Amino acid sequence: MNLNNKLIPTALAAALLLTGCSLIPTYERPAAPVPTTYPGDPAQPAGPAASAMPWQDFFTDPRLAGLIQTALANNRDLRVSVLNIEQARAQFQIQRADLFPALGLSGNGSRSSPNPYQAIDSSQGSVTSQYSVNLGITAWEIDFFGRIRALKDQALAQYLATDETRKAAQISLIAAVANGWLTVLADDELLEITRQTLSTREESVRLTKLRFDNGVSSELDFQAANSLAETARAAYAQQLRTRQQDENALALLLGAPVPASAFAGAKGLGGIRPIPDVPAGLPSDLLAERPDIRAAEQQLIGANVNIGAARANFFPRVSLTTSIGTASSEFSNLFDRGTKAWSFAPTVTLPLFDAGRNIAGLDSAKAGREIAVAQYEKSIQTAFREVADALAGRATFGEQARAQRAQADAEAVRFKLSDLRYRNGVASALDLLDAQRSLFTAQQSAVTTQLQLLQNQVTLYKTLGGGWASRDAAAAGTATSGASGASGGAAPAATTGAAETPPAVVIRRKG
Secondary structure: HHEEEEEHHEEEEHHHHHHHOOOOOOOEEEOOOOOOOOOOOOOOOOHHHOOHHHHHHHHOOOHHHHHHHHHHHHHHHHHHHHHHHOOOOOOOOOHHHOOOOEEEEEEEEEEOOHHHHHHHHHHHHOEEEEEEEEEEEEEEEEOOOOOOHHHHHHHHHHHHHHHHHHHHHHHHHHHHHHHHHHHHHHHHHHHHHHHHHHHHHHHHHHHHHHHHHOOOOOOOHHHHHHHHHHHHHHHHHHHHHHHHHHHHHHHHHHHHOHHHHHHOOEEEOOOOOOOOOOOOOHHHHHHHHHHHHHHHHHHHHHHHHHHHHHHOOOEEEEEEEEEEEEEEEHHHHHOOOOEEEEEEEEEEOOOOOOOOHHHHHHHHHHHHHHHHHHHHHHHHHHHHHHHHHHHHHHHHHHHHHHHHHHHHHHHHHHHHHHHHHOOOOOOOOHHHHHHHHHHHHHHHHHHHHHHHHHHHHHHHHOOOOOOOOOHHHHHHHHHHHHHHHHHOOOOOOOOOOHHHHHOOOOOOOOO
């Protein structure tokens, strides 16, 4: 018995030493399937990279900054993203636990008799009793070929991908809030333009009606002016509806009602603080700056690890069940001297025939890796296209906005001259109505183009990976570094096990 007691820990130690084999293919990052520079090789403005710029430094208007803070605290989609991280972290810990033996304590008791009538009449036969208490390991799979470690690594990659997805969700949310706020400001400006246009056209109707009643103009002129006024009235109603719907969309992003202070003192798009330009860098920078690309790469790493788990299924599985405790036929003697009992039961399972299950599993894992490669490359190409489109907008929207404003100014002068000529009987009513239509269209186009210019700046910041960094996180990092330095030396390197353990996710809610 003493010999067996020595064999058990020896076997456990040997099993632990042998669990070092890995069948996971070596991971190599695929080459980025995009050009090395953006189309046109645009000039780069000076300044920090978008991904390193805190969103508070990019969106400097305090009204917009307040809305973004509200959205980060209350948006339900972002909250789901945070909870997905917590769920992925728990799944990783579950998978990691399979690497270690599960120790359990069990107690059993039984009484039996070969004669079924003994329960009624105790003289009909004897009763056999058996009681035991055991502490041991139940069916622990010793990971000789790295199957469990591969599954653990896949769960870790899934966790990291989920974390990057959450960052991408925050970036998208911040950009959506900014674009929504700009849209409502543009709606207010368009609403004011429509209101002024309606007032001008109503005045034209009054003047044309007066001229018609005095026989100076025809009914055709009067009806044309009346039609144009009704068109402006319909546009005003439509603009009111659009403005309310855009505010409702913004409220959904915020996860809370839009405060009145969000538009306090607003003077349209011209009254906001300037949005800075950011350098685009090189397409290769997107691999490190875009969370969605990093998430796709983690998915690829997980798919690569799955091949190792599928390969391990072809090899034997060794599991160990062992226990030590006491056993007795009398409950009162269960812990007496001489009742010790132990068991050591290793099990080896070698797959011989499974109708091609393991081969199909390996083929599926390899196909999954190729799918992940294609998805990773597609994410890079999508990011390249988004940045290139935003850079094309930056190169052209400025000139387009300037030209639209100049056209609106020219149409305003034209309308004043046409109105003066009409009142003096020099020009016809059709000339005046045409000038009104052209002015209204030019003013709307100028506001719309200005909105597109500002939204393109937001989109460029987003597509370059901006929006994840914040002043609070930067301050926390600085404070941590200062604390480490104050403790007298650099912090020691993390162990492998500690590095593999994802941090807990904290969800902060208001109210």
